[in-house]
Amino acid sequence: MTYPANPADRSPKGDHNRRLSLGLDTDDFAQAAGISVEDLHEYETTAPDHKFRTDVAERVGRALESLERSETGLVDNGPIPPSESAYDGLTEPEQPFGRAQPSICPVSLEPATLLASNAEYREYRCPTCGTFRISQVALTLAGDDPEVLREALSVARHVTSAGEVPFVSNVSG
Structure with a gap:
């Protein structure tokens, strides 16, 4: 089960940022989620106060959680402190x-x-x-x-x- 449990409660921009942190382009991610690139683009560019397709949100959530379990995100938190x-x-x-x-x-x-x-x-x-x-x-x-x-x-x-x-x-x- 994905979090949040109700796909209508997902955050498209948050999911977009999660995809970027995995270093995945739209083609690869859409394929992993089992949706079209157009559906992914429409979902990720949904404004915060607009509705989105919950079936796409559910697939995106499942793909993100699966990929995050097996991939390490590419996050730039700045230079590593010299004390390390x-x-x-x-x-x-x-x-x-x-x-x-x-x-x-x-x-x-x-x-x-x-x-x-x-x-x-x-x-x-x-x-x-x-x-x-x-x-x-x-x-x-x-x-x-x-x-x-x-x-x-x-x-x-x-x-x-x-x-x-x-x-x-x-x-x-």
């Missing part, structure tokens, strides 16, 4: 943000590692591109055009100081 001995000697860019997972680099379209994901950005380690961060805004604006991201990453590398992780905050297109 397991991380002594690490510089900030090397400190983990959550559980790294296999992914595809949005720039090179090659296998990569997703190091961090939150509402603001994603951090990748790619054999071709190296380690970089890219904002959710830049990913959205670039759409399916890796060339736009390639150019933006080149600019970010140019303005980033040595030892820092390049950050693509926006794209021009």
Whole structure:
């Protein structure tokens, strides 16, 4: 049984944030929940004072609870305090943000590692591109055009100081 027991009492925005913390895109999550991407989008964008389909809410709740039992959420709670001995000697860019997972680099379209994901950005380690961060805004604006991201990453590398992780905050297109 999901919590809350009555699917009409669910919070679509809260469920959206739970999905994001798992690092799941809409396609993968919709498939896991057994609903269409359109139904998921409609549910997650429901305003707090509006009604939503309870059958979709029930499926979303069941999928979230199942996935949360088997996955570790990707949560960025900031730098790890220096007093934690397991991380002594690490510089900030090397400190983990959550559980790294296999992914595809949005720039090179090659296998990569997703190091961090939150509402603001994603951090990748790619054999071709190296380690970089890219904002959710830049990913959205670039759409399916890796060339736009390639150019933006080149600019970010140019303005980033040595030892820092390049950050693509926006794209021009």
